[in-house]
Amino acid sequence: MxxxxxxxxxxxxxxxxxxxxxxxxxxxxxxxxxxxxxxxxxxxxxxxxxxxxxxxxxAEPLCRHFDPDRDACGGCTLQHLASAPYEAFKRDLVVDALKAKGIDGLVAPVVSCAVGQRRRAVFSARQTEKGLLLGFNRAETNHIVSIEECPIASPGILSGLPAIRAVAESCAAGADTFRLTVTETLTGLDLAAEGLKPLNEKQRRRVIETVLAAKGVARVSANGEVLVEPQKPLVDFGGVAVSPPPGAFMQATKEAEDAMAELLLSHVGKAKRVLDLFAGSGTFALRLARTGRVHAVEGEEKPLKALDQAARNTQGLKAVTVEKRDLFRRPLTTQELKQYDAVVFDPPRAGAEAQVKELARSGVKKIAAVSCNPLTLARDLRTLIDGGYKVRSVTPIDQFLWSTHVEAVALLER
Known part of the structure; x- marks a missing residue:
């Protein structure tokens, strides 16, 4: 050194x-x-x-845990950057990824999200001789920084920290680190622990007693198994109440989710038959069903079941059908795509390479692509452009505040 x-x-x-x-x-x-x-x-x-x-x-950072001279949390990397250059940085992540694939001049200004909107946070937890350690990892390490504040997190998560700590402590066994995904829902906090060793009956009873004594906890699960559920967790997808499975994917902030939905709904318009790929628990499918028939395809059974149940229990929706299908290994074929007027897809960070190749050969008139990875989005857009689609706009959405991640919505048509 x-x-x-x-x-x-x-x-x-x-x-x-x-x-x-x-x-x-x-x-x-x-x-x-x-x-x-x-x-x-x-x-x-x-x-x-x-x-x-x-x-x-x-700029002066808002959070005490950002201080690099102390035991700094690794959740944020850019709190020290003023707002205008920060937004330019986020937009450039998308601009540069598209340019690398020969796609220029289509990126809109960043849709910003305010502080205190994150309804979902993934904590690291570990039992120590001095008690439970609960927080976020220091950058590029496994060292947990105990969290006392977080300007990104929603007020509901922050006010629930005592209950979150109590539940984490009741789950902890030994010194192994585990993850605790906390989601703020309409009915309380949904806590999903992953990486725990199987709990014995005594531990299960302790978790149940802790949750029943705490306030504001709707459900606790461990490795996908529900341990206690005082209230069914509910989230609102465009006016439709959905009870997602433990640990299910959800957009990080409701405000960003609404912004994405507004963009794609405006683009799809009054399409009569819409395909929603990588549909999850129905973030977009249930909104789309207000105006058209929707076929929702998802690789995991539990989110798909939640989507289906919500659609069946909600009046005023057009027909919603569901299909469990691994779109990486078995994408919908060009022949299968013929019946749809519009397609929406929101894949994981790896993108939708196999499915996009089929879409590029299809006659679908409108496509809306949602992505959390500008690099794979650019790759997929290049394939669609080469297949004859025109990109109308790409909108960055900053729901991952002060990080180097950015969401984007791309709208295309033939």
């Missing part, structure tokens, strides 16, 4: 400041373009020791 003084030239895709060194780029966390910093250099990564020139784009 050596000490160097460097000047930061740009911000990298992972939020690090990048300086040019004799051996190549040097990545410096918490440093901004234009800053001159003394760093402790370890390989091609530097840790700031002191700053002699400070960027005008530097």
């Amino acid at each position: 050596s000490t160097e003084t460097v000047t930061i030239s740009k911000l990298g895709a992972k939020g690090h400041g990048i300086a040019h060194g004799p051996q190549g780029p040097i990545y410096v966390a918490h440093a901004l373009p234009g800053e001159t910093v003394a760093i402790a250099l370890n390989g091609n990564h530097g840790t700031v020791i002191s700053t002699s020139a400070v960027s005008e784009d530097r």
